[in-house]
Amino acid sequence: MSISSEPVVMLERADIYQGDKPVLADVNFHIDKGEFVYLIGRTGSGKSSLLKTLYADLWLQTGSAKVAGYELHKIKRSDIPFLRRRIGIVFQDFQLLTDRSVEENLTFVLRATGWQDKADIARRISEVLMQVGLGTSPKKMPHQLSGGEQQRVVIARAMLNEPQILIADEPTGNLDPEVSNQIMEVFKTINNAGTAVLMATHDYTLLDKYPARIVRCEDGEVKSS
CATH class of the missing domain: 3.40.50.300 (P-loop containing nucleotide triphosphate hydrolases)
Incomplete structure (x- = not known):
């Protein structure tokens, strides 16, 4: 630095x-x-x-x-x-969309922030899920995850756009x-x-x-x- x-x-x-x-x-x-x-x-x-x-x-x-x-x-x-x-923001109460899978929750955020290419979206989601130790869970629904796993999804969501903080x-x-x-x-x-x-x-x-x-x-x- x-x-x-x-x-x-x-x-x-x-x-x-x-x-x-x-x-x-x-x-x-x-x-x-x-x-x-x-x-x-x-x-x-x-x-x-x-x-x-x-x-x-x-x-x-x-x-x-x-x-x-x-x-x-x-x-x-x-x-x-x-x-x-x-900025990546991580809340205490998760705020995940309960009717969508992990992958769909993350896709929603990327599309809302201007990502369009499906391959780029899939690659970035895979990267952040691996980063938080959830690489095998993209198709799971929030209710199928423990509290700790849901918080990992929230952290992955916060990391999608490579925030500075x-x-x-x-x-x-x-x-x-x-x-x-x-x-x-x-x-x-x-x-x-x-x-x-x-x-x-x-x-x-x-x-x-x-x-x-x-x-x-x-x-x-x-x-x-």
Whole structure:
């Protein structure tokens, strides 16, 4: 990595709001390309609001932020889909289309983001499923998968457009410890291959087992170690 390469996330003097209510003030932090960062803090401390601001689900009210090359304080609504192609988003509650197979869930996302060639689509789906250890499951329906397998599909979906950063909001929140560790191994593999990861978590055992930089939401501020 060259010294001059720009961070994938950069916030300066940013104020984060949930509706009219300020939740975090004067936020300054950055995430470098390929870095792994944990986001921790109590429920209601502003973690989810901060993540939603990063993928432009909440507008940045004051200050500046740049994510994957897009300036959030200036972003046009029409550019938000392009920003989100450079970000992979992993939710706690999967949000898979239950009436479609794994393959069809992933095809839906690729077609929605402009992919047209069937061979290219099939190849990319095969690549991401192999990456998360689900290479044999493309025809399965979500209800045929365990919680851990469904979360792997969600991670595969987030990786489809080769994002610069994965933003994960409590991705192990509904999983038991053994499965959580398996999911962390998937994230570490993706991270080691060069994708930055920002993961919000309540599971502090993961911080000990998979150490990385920690950013903390506390008392209306973001504190970075």
